[in-house]
Amino acid sequence: MSDYNFAYLDEQTKRMIRRAILKGLAIPGYQVPFASREMPMPYGWGTGGVQVSAATLTPDDTLKVIDQGADDTTNAVSIRKFFEKTAKVAVTERTAEATIIQTRHRIPEEDLTEDQILVYQVPIPEPLRFLEPSEVETRKMHALEEYGLMHVKLYEDIARHGEISTAYAYPVKVEDRYVMDPSPIPKFDNPKLEMAGIQLFGAGREQRIYALPPYTRVVSLDFEDHPFECTRAQEDCGLCGAGDSYLDEVIMDDAGARMFVCSDTDYCRARREAGHRGAMAGEGEAFA
Amino acid sequence: MKDMSVQDRPLLRVEGLTKFYGGRIGCEGVGFDLWPGEVMGIVGESGSGKTTLLNCLAGHLAPDAGRVLFDLDGEAVDTVTMSEPARRKLGRTDWAFVHQHAADGLRMNVSAGGNVGERLMAVGARHYGDIRASALDWIERVEIPGDRIDDRPTAFSGGMRQRLQIARNLVTGPRLVFMDEPTGGLDVSVQARLLDLLRGLVREMGLSAIIVTHDLAVVRLLADRLMVMKDGHVVETGLTDQVLDDPQHGYTQLLVSSVLQV
Numbered sequence: 001m002s003d004y005n006f007a008y009l010d011e012q013t014k015r016m017i018r019r020a021i022l023k024g025l026a027i028p029g030y031q032v033p034f035a036s037r038e039m040p041m042p043y044g045w046g047t048g049g050v051q052v053s054a055a056t057l058t059p060d061d062t063l064k065v066i067d068q069g070a071d072d073t074t075n076a077v078s079i080r081k082f083f084e085k086t087a088k089v090a091v092t093e094r095t096a097e098a099t100i101i102q103t104r105h106r107i108p109e110e111d112l113t114e115d116q117i118l119v120y121q122v123p124i125p126e127p128l129r130f131l132e133p134s135e136v137e138t139r140k141m142h143a144l145e146e147y148g149l150m151h152v153k154l155y156e157d158i159a160r161h162g163e164i165s166t167a168y169a170y171p172v173k174v175e176d177r178y179v180m181d182p183s184p185i186p187k188f189d190n191p192k193l194e195m196a197g198i199q200l201f202g203a204g205r206e207q208r209i210y211a212l213p214p215y216t217r218v219v220s221l222d223f224e225d226h227p228f229e230c231t232r233a234q235e236d237c238g239l240c241g242a243g244d245s246y247l248d249e250v251i252m253d254d255a256g257a258r259m260f261v262c263s264d265t266d267y268c269r270a271r272r273e274a275g276h277r278g279a280m281a282g283e284g285e286a287f288a
Numbered sequence: 289m290k291d292m293s294v295q296d297r298p299l300l301r302v303e304g305l306t307k308f309y310g311g312r313i314g315c316e317g318v319g320f321d322l323w324p325g326e327v328m329g330i331v332g333e334s335g336s337g338k339t340t341l342l343n344c345l346a347g348h349l350a351p352d353a354g355r356v357l358f359d360l361d362g363e364a365v366d367t368v369t370m371s372e373p374a375r376r377k378l379g380r381t382d383w384a385f386v387h388q389h390a391a392d393g394l395r396m397n398v399s400a401g402g403n404v405g406e407r408l409m410a411v412g413a414r415h416y417g418d419i420r421a422s423a424l425d426w427i428e429r430v431e432i433p434g435d436r437i438d439d440r441p442t443a444f445s446g447g448m449r450q451r452l453q454i455a456r457n458l459v460t461g462p463r464l465v466f467m468d469e470p471t472g473g474l475d476v477s478v479q480a481r482l483l484d485l486l487r488g489l490v491r492e493m494g495l496s497a498i499i500v501t502h503d504l505a506v507v508r509l510l511a512d513r514l515m516v517m518k519d520g521h522v523v524e525t526g527l528t529d530q531v532l533d534d535p536q537h538g539y540t541q542l543l544v545s546s547v548l549q550v
Contacts, residue, residue: 131395144373148380148410152395152402155409158416159401159438223416 007054007087013037017055017209021200024211029174030142031125036207046079046104047204049121053102056117056200057083062090064098069106069246069263076104095266105168107189109245109267112197114214120183122203125210127171127181147179150221158226167231173219180210182218188232188246193218235260238280240271297359299324299464299496300345305354307337307344313520314340318354320515320525324463327490327497329511329528331504331543337520338500339468345498346385346466347375358382358464380410384457388469390449393456394441400427400452401437407460426455430485447478451485458489465490465497471506483509504547508532516540 005011013035020034039047057063063083067076071093079102080091092098095110102119112118128138131149141149150171157165170187174180182193183201193199199212212218222228233247238259245267247260259280262268272281298321307314315337322328330338343349345356347367357364358378367375379385387393394403404423405413413419420437428434430451432444441449450470457465470486471479487510490497499510507514507528514531516524516539524537535541 131398144376146376146410148406148412151409151414152398152406155405155416155419156399156402159399159420224414225417 004086006059007057007083007089008040009037009051009054013051014055017051020209021052021055021211024200024209025198025213027178028212028216029178029180029210031208031210033207034209036204039204040082041078043205044123045075046102046121048202048206048209049102049104049119049204050079050082050202051204052119052200052202052209053079053083053100054087056100056119057087057089059087059089061099062092062097063087064092064095064101064266065103066101066106066108066264066266067104068248069108069267070265072265093266094270095264105184105186106246106263107185107192107195109262109264110270111192112195114196116197118195118197118199120185120199120201122181122183122201122206122208125181125201125203125206125208127169127179142178145177147173150179151223154221154223154226158223164222164226164228170228171221173221174212175217176219179221180218186231186246187220187228188230190218190220190228191230233260236278237262237268237271238278240268240276240281241278242268242271242276297362297364298322299326299359300498301355301357301364302345303355303357305341305344305351305356307340307349307351313337314349315344315517315520318522320522322464322496322498324496325494326513327495327499327511329507329514330498330500330517331502331507331514332517333502333543336517338517340520341517342466342468342498342500346383347379348385380407381460382463384460384462384465386450386453386457386465386467386470388472390441390446390453393453394449396441399438399440400432400444403441403452404456404459407456411460422459426459427452429489430455431481445478447474447482450474450482454486454489458493458495461493463496465495467497467499467501469501469503470499471501471503479506486510504532504544516543 017034020032024032039050041047065076065080067073083089084091095108100117104121126138128149131153132138154164168186169181169184170190172180172182196214198214201210220228235247236243237245237247239261242262245262248263250259250261252258300322303319305318306316318341332338344351351368356367358367401420401423404426405419408419408422424434424437427437432448432451441452471482501507511528514528515522518539524531524540532544535544
């Protein structure tokens with residue numbers, strides 16, 4: 001007998017969150033206010049994502065949690081343990097085996113299927129926030145589709161850096177209607193926002209939930225003469241040799257040595273198990 | 289503007305515009321016609337209701353009574369009762385508003401070019417090169433050196449900020465400009481330069497403008513017609529020179545005689 005209700009939150013709270021999720025799915029990209037609860041973790045650690053996951057989980061689900069693509073970082077490990085303890089659900093590190101994936105700042109390299117749900121942790125859901133501090137005004141701008149200001153941010157990028165230098169949290173337009181912050185995923189992941197799985201975004205401190213139903217049209221904003229570009233480090237993964245994945249740069253010593261590895265640890269592991277070898281992979285089972 | 293069918297009707301017709309603040313009068317029963325290419329000055333002392341009137345005209349305040357009819361494609365549309373999206377659209381296309389404090393009308397954390405370009409992007413411009421070219425053109429037209437285009441307004445002097453605000457407002461070619469004390473808070477030499485610039489732009493673009501000010505010298509230079517307000521009411525109207533040189537109402541006489549002579 002567990003001392004916790006299933007997935008920590010009480011049933012009424014989960015119903016309230018599910019209503020917000022359903023509304024978000026009905027209006028793709030629209031930020032639905034919800035009564036965010038105090039969670040046993042600090043704001044900024046994924047309180048929004050955890051609440052959305054808790055409301056979405058069923059006892060039959062298999063949960064995967066990633067932080068910057070990795071299954072083994074503090075944030076991912078503690079949230080995974082949290083749900084192991086409070087919901088007693090099965091957990092996995094394998095993308096294909098998971099039914100719900102909670103993520104911070106990445107979309108898994110492997111394509112998701114229609115049977116999977118991706119839950120994002122969102123720090124600041126309002127894409128217009130840094131240019132327009134007033135919430136009243138930004139809501140009005142969303143309501144009236146006045147999105148010129150979003151391009152002012154991109155204009156400033158080009159004026160200052162010669163190109164659109166926004167590399168993460170790159171604003172997108174959903175189904176030709178709402179401009180949405182895709183959470184701080186690298187813009188490399190933006191094209192993957194059009195996917196088969198359901199995507200749910202939870203911002204705990206800001207008390208907003210929004211969503212993308214499967215196969216929703218998501219367009220990254222740009223200028224006609226400065227089109228949107230995906231960027232990644234121009235290297236191959238040092239461990240698995242992948243040339244198409246998003247890479248982390250790892251500093252090896254204080255003499256400038258560095259290596260690039262897949263940020264998606266599960267993708268990298270699967271490739272190495274399939275026999276792929278990168279330039280810096282050792283003879284034995286590196287990182288296994 | 290060249291079209292005669294447009295010329296024979298006023299650009300803006302105001303009828304019985306009234307705004308109360310609780311029991312106090314903001315402005316009451318104000319009515320006038322503004323014709324294309326005409327500059328109207330509204331003068332009066334502090335608290336006379338001139339800024340209230342301007343905000344009601346520009347849709348920033350909801351008046352309690354009256355109509356503000358704007359000539360939109362040959363049809364007089366009441367901007368008081370029109371939908372908010374339509375009014376906001378008007379505010380970034382056909383209308384412009386120059387605030388007394390440039391910081392209210394500019395985005396201080398966005399470069400000068402971005403400030404001017406915002407209105408273009410708000411009406412759908414999506415070509416960076418074109419937006420930047422128009423922004424540069426306008427920045428130079430208001431006598432700001434072109435190499436300051438990427439500086440933020442926080443790095444500008446008061447006079448430059450005010451000129452930048454004007455550039456930002458005029459870039460989309462509005463037909464009607466509302467100005468609230470555009471020269472307030474500037475020293476006299478900077479004021480003179482700004483007035484010179486404004487006068488040039490108004491003539492060149494055939495703009496209609498409504499200028500609220502307490503500075504009679506400003507209206508003498510810019511305005512064709514004058515409206516004198518006191519305690520929320522219009523006490524005298526007429527051609528600028530006529531009102532200033534031969535004031536009829538006691539208050540106007542007081543106002544004109546109060547100007548300090550150097």
